[in-house]
Every structure is written in structure tokens, then in C-alpha cells.
Amino acid sequence: MKAIRIDTFGGPEVMNVKDVDIPNPAPNEVLVRNLAVGVNPVDFKIRQGQYPEVKQDKLPLTMGREVAGLVEAVGLEVDGFRPGDRVFAMIGADGGYAQYARVPAAHLAIVPSSLDWRHAAGVPLAAHTAWQALVEHGQLEQGQKVLIHGGTGGVGHFAVQFARIKGAQVYATASTESLPFLEELGVDRAIDYKNEKFEDICSDFDLVIDLIGGDTQARSWQVLGEGGRLVSTLTMPDAHHPQAKGKTGTRFTARPDGRELAEIAGLVETGQVIVQIQKVYDLTEAAEALDFIANEHVHGKVVLRVA
Template sequence: MKAIQVAAYGSPDAMALAELDDPVPGDNEVLIDVAAAGVNPIDWKIVSGAMKAFIPLPLPFTPGVDAAGTVVAVGRHVTTLAPGDEVMGFIGIVGAYASRIVVDASRLARKPARLSFAEAAAMPAATLTAWQALHEHGALQAGQTVLIHAAAGGVGSAAVQLAKLAGAHVIGTASAGNREYLQSLGAAAFIDYRAQDFAEQVSQVDLVLDLVGGTTQARSWSVLKRGGTLVSTVSKPDAARAGNPAQVTGRHFATRADGPMLAALAALHASGEVRTHVDSVFPLQEASRALARSMGGHVRGKVVLDVTA
């Protein structure tokens, strides 16, 4: 099998394509021929070494958290999947940038027929993150107002659509060129973060989804209503900066792999109620270019690796 290998933390340019032995599935695992792998910001953060204090990994390792492909073999305790099934999943914190992978069956869902492998690989981590942020940590309700920062990215794009489906009034921040894109996903209002100060444009927000961190997160406290919630995937919100921390809540979380939840979200894609936008596709051997594209910011939707190219 082929796999991208990281031998030392640092620039993605140092990653190399290597030939490795095929993995063997354990009792509860599935062996997959990978067709496509999603590229996420967590990938280049891990490759750079920025996350090694929190996510220690033995070197060398293969990056990648999202994959889609076809089941080749299953472990003896796996009854939900069979060879030939087309699947997708948030496979773990590393491993997806490879032509074959083993994954715990509980992390996987069947790929909807209407989705290409590239679209399926782009979906799991972003859509699971968006759902868990909005519903498990943000307790979003119909009729509420949600402000989503970096709304045109992978998680943001999914969150706009899921919040709209939940009956929320959705406000998205992004660069000017993404206005029509976000409106097409269901955003009722748009803020060009380069030209407008969101803190002066909105107020009395029930939920802020922070996908940026830093000063954007710090300034987001001011737009929350009493009892509002700030949920961040980037860093733990500091409630002391809220002014009156007793009146608002800040939450930070790590995305949880969940095969049944992913299957339910896949059904929304199958019905056309939610869609995944693929920003760009790179062959596996150009994984360093794919990470550079993600690192550059302003990605609309997701960057994907074509593992079959």
C-alpha cells in the first residue's frame, strides 16, 4: 500500500510517499481500499508539531482523519459491513492519507450513492463537528439566532446548513466573495469580516460558533444575549472576558467519532437537504500542496486528496 509519511515534525514539504505493508483488520475493524481522504486544519497542525503536547504520536505517522472508500475485508466480530460496501468515516486522529486503512467499524457509515468519494471524504469530520457544536454543546433551538465565524469553511458550511434545518436564524462571517455561497446554504445574514465589525453589526445572539479563535473569540462575548453560549472548536473560551460571566456560557470540545450519527447526517446528504462543497482535489502524492492550500485559509468547503490518482 501507499501512504504519506511524516518522519519529523515541521513543514508539510517534508512529507513523503512511502510503500508500506497492508494493514490487517482486528476483530472489530474493517479494511478499506481508500478512494479519497479529506484534508482538515487539524492535519497540518499535527504535522507541524503544534499539537504534539496534546496529541503525542510515534514517528513516522500518516496524517488524515477523514476517508471514504470500499470495504475489502472485515474482522470476525463485524456484522454491520461486508466486503464491497462503500463507506466513509472520521477514522481517528491520523491514518487517512493512505491507499489502505483499518478502521473500527463503529466509526463508519455507508456512503450515500449520490455522493462521489471526494464528497464523502469531505463530509465526516466537518459535519460531525458542526452537529455536535450546534446541538450537543450549543443546545440550538428553533427560532434562535446563531452567529457562525469562518462560515464558508468545511465545518462552517455544514453548520450553516444544519442550523438552518433546525429553524435558526443564521448569520455567517466570511470574506466578501463568499456572500452568495453562504446565502445559498441558508445564511439569512452575511458579514464581510474584512470590511465590517461583527460586534457592531449583531447583538442578542443565542449561540456563537467560533471556528477562528483569538481576538474573534474574545470579541464574540459582547454579542451574546443573557444566557447565550459561545462554542469553540479552536480553544477554550475564557468566560472572564465576557464582562459578566454568570450570564453566558463558554464551551470547547473535541469532535467525537460516531458511526450512527454519521449515518443520520449522511441521510441528509442523500436527500439533498445538506450538501458538501469540495474546494479542490489533489492526488495523494501532492499531499503537501493540499495542506498548503488548507493552511492558506479562505478554503470554501473542503480540500480533498484523490488516493486513486
């Protein structure tokens, strides 16, 4: 099968199309014939050697962590899926950018009938991250106020929609040109980070979802009220920050969960959540796709079609 592999860390030049054997599923796994795969910022970090969980000793590896396709075969212990099922999943750090992928059955869910393959591939990792940030780590409840930094990206556009479903008051930041998309998603207040300071607009918030990091994260402490929570997917918030007293901060890495993904799929199926795809590349154009998400303001997701 064709797979996009890296043997070392670096720029686009380290990504190569390789012929490798089709993997055999373990007893608890499913072999998926990929028809589309998602592209995420974490893929760029892995390629560059900037992702702590993937060190040099993990190389060579096949890139990609989001897959959508048809069940090709199932392991001996799998009884929830059968060949021909339309499935999608978030997978580990090795295996997505390929014609086939091995996936633990517990990580899979059935693709909503309303989604084509490219939209299906844009869901798992990004939606898991948004859901877990808000629900598990943010403990968001109806009527609370949440600020989402980077509300138009892959994770961000799901986070905005999930927060609205939870009945929260949703503020989100984006670039000037991205504000119309934020408004389409239904935010209560779209903040232009180029021309507005979110700390001048937000106060006494219950939760901040940080998808940006750096100075944006540090400034976020001041918009939280007593007992507020700062949740980041990037770096651990500084608990010793002068304005962190009486508040909590956490950093997390999303995990795959088939039951959770099935719940998210239900929200998509009923039209409560849309999946925004900005651009589609061929599998062999994976390097270009990564550079696009690293250098552009992406609305939603970028995906690869798999021949």
C-alpha cells in the same frame, strides 16, 4: 501500500510517500480501500506539531483523518458491513492519507448513493464537528439565533446548513469574496468581516460557533444574550472575560460516531445538505493540499484522490 508519512514535525518537506504494509483489521474493525480522503486544518496542525493530542512520541504516523472507500475486509466481530460496501468515516490521528485504512466499525456509515468519492471524503470530520458544535455543545433549538464564524470553510458550510435545518436564525462571517457562497447556503445575514464588525450587527444571540479563535472569539462574548453559549473548536473561551457573565463557553474536539454520520448521510441523500468541494489533489500532492488550505479562503473542502 502507499501512505503519506511524517517522521518529525515541520513543513511540507517532512511529508513523504512511503511503502508500508497493508494493515490487518482487529476483530471490531473494518479494512477500507480508500478511494478519496479529506484534507482538514487539523492535518496541518498535526504536521506542524501544533496539535496537543499528537506529541513526538506518536511519530512516525500516517496523516489524515477522513476516508471514503470500499470495504476490503472485516474483523471477526463485525456484522454490520461486508466487502464491497461503500463507506466513509472520521478516523483517529493516524491513517487517512493511504491506500488502505483500519477503521472501527462503530465509526463507519454507508456513503449516500448521491455522492461520488471526492464528495464523500469531504463529509465525516467536518460534518461531525459542525453537528456536535451545534447540537451537543451548543444545544441549538428552533427559533434561536446563532452566529457562525468562518461560515464558508469545511466545518462552517456544514454548520450553516445544519443550523438552518434546526430552524435557527443563522448569521455567519466570511471574507468579501466569499459572501456569495454564504448567501447560496441560505444564511439570514452574511457578514463581511473585512468591512463590518459583527458586534455592531448581532445582539442577544443564543449561540456563537467559533471556528476562528483569537480576537474574534474574545469579541464574541458581547453578542450573546443572558444564558448564551460560546462554542469553540480551537481554544477554551475565557470565562473571566468582562462580558462573559451569565454566559457559558466551551472548547471541544469532535469524535467519530457511525450512527451520527448515518444521520448526516440521510440529510445529504435527501438533498437537505450539499457538500462543497473546492479542489481535488492526488494523494502524492498532499503537501500542496495542506498548504492550500492553510493559505487560502477555502469554500467547503479540499480532498485527495487515491489511486
